[in-house]
Amino acid sequence: MKNEMENDIKKVLYSEEAIKARLVELGEELSRDYAGKNPLVLCVLKGASIFISDIVRHMSVALEMDFMAVSSYEGTSSTGEVKIVKDLGASVEGRDILIVEDIVDTGLTLSYLVGQLQNRKPASLNICALLLKKKTDPSTQRKVDVKYYGFECPDEFVVGYGLDFNERYRNLPYIGVLKEEMYS
Ligand code: 5GP
Helix, strand or coil, rough: CCCCCCHHHEEEEECHHHHHHHHHHHHHHHHHHHCCCCCCCEEEHHHCHHHHHHEEEEEEEEEEEEEEEEEEECCCCEEEEHHHHHHHCCCCCCCCCEEEEEEEEHHHHHHHHHHHHHHHCCCCEEEEEEEEECCCCCCCCCCCCCCCEEEEEEECEEEEEEECCEEECCCCCEEEEEEECCCC
């Protein structure tokens, strides 16, 4: 059956197959790096929810999961404000933390979160993002280091595989660029 959201998508950037293949590679890398560490894998809701549920199943190590929610963006433009909307249940002190995020653009959202979590004294803290937005202007420095990522994507507004526009398109099985007329 044809996906009823398909007409809203200008182009597909990463197909279901491409995502699956990348998950295998990324899972192997993470499994090597986190062997024997029982990491606490943190999901930043809601965008990373689909990515985390797939990536943890490609990690062949014992791990724990927890969920956080922050808010920073409304629609397609930044409000410049980052708030913790839902905090963690688990303690971070002495743990190896892996933050799983959907997409890192300026890094503003994550730099705030990383700062908050560093105060809680983890043993290590790294970021795994599904997408890293390619910066056309080299003078705009990203505010966080992203050690692991799925794809470096073009500087366009993307949806699907967890990423939304006004809460829609998260359930698209691929990642695509939304047609401008959908938000203009
Ligand atoms: P940053 O703080 O790194 O500039 O932006 C990160 C957050 O902005 C992401 O977690 C995501 O919620 C949102 N965001 C940034 N770019 C996009 C995009 O192209 N598509 C969607 N759906 N969300 C985006």
